[in-house]
């Protein structure tokens with residue numbers, strides 16, 4: 001028993017010394033998906049994600065001890081940017097030599113919201129960019145290009161394969177983008193109400209209109225007066241469908257639906273997903289599900 005434990009201890013001591021290859025660390029699920037695609041077929045390159053797959057968006061996310069450990073072992077850190085990772089300054093001071101690649105570079109950002117807001121509205125008030133850029137497939141292509149360039153610069157030996165992977169990924173995302181544009185154009189309705197500011201880029205890209213966003217802190221429920229205000233607004237807007245997200249509870253949505261007769265659907269912003277054996281086309285699969293949901297919800 002003791003001998004076995006000692007062997008395990010020895011193995012653990014030796015592992016870091018003998019583990020060949022390099023590590024890319026990503027900040028959250030959408031960036032992880034892009035990086036996994038770009039690193040596909042490169043055994044020497046490990047892609048690790050910081051936030052647990054059930055974290056969702058990183059709003060107000062605090063780095064955990066295990067995140068700091070992962071960053072200390074990283075050769076490159078890939079982030080969404082546009083303000084999603086509020087901790088970037090902390091990472092830069094803790095790991096001054098760690099290169100950080102910002103996927104949002106060159107992506108046209110949206111500020112504030114062109115929609116009715118009820119509840120907390122931090123982003124619009126402070127004039128910060130909306131960070132949910134990956135929900136337009138066209139933006140996702142730009143993001144993949146930025147990340148691929150950073151990875152190829154950092155690991156020149158893998159550059160040909162990274163470029164090849166980028167080409168394949170870009171072709172798939174361009175096909176998805178065309179499919180979404182086609183599939184969501186000319187629907188009888190365009191207006192949606194969401195419960196998180198995740199969909200302005202999606203709406204802008206695919207001809208929808210976010211009529212209202214019910215901003216609330218996760219876990220916080222709306223006050224009765226906020227709910228009443230929103231119910232009135234929903235009726236005034238001719239009861240557009242309500243879109244909840246699988247990552248957040250939908251208590252307010254159910255109350256509102258019961259009061260107004262508006263229907264509830266689920267849109268997935270692809271901030272969570274499988275942790276093991278991640279399908280490389282997971283983003284596309286979920287975006288196609290979102291398209292089908294919207295086609296049904298906006299058909300009358």
Ligand SMILES: [Zn+2]
Pocket residue numbers: 057058059132196197198
């Ligand atoms: Zn978010």
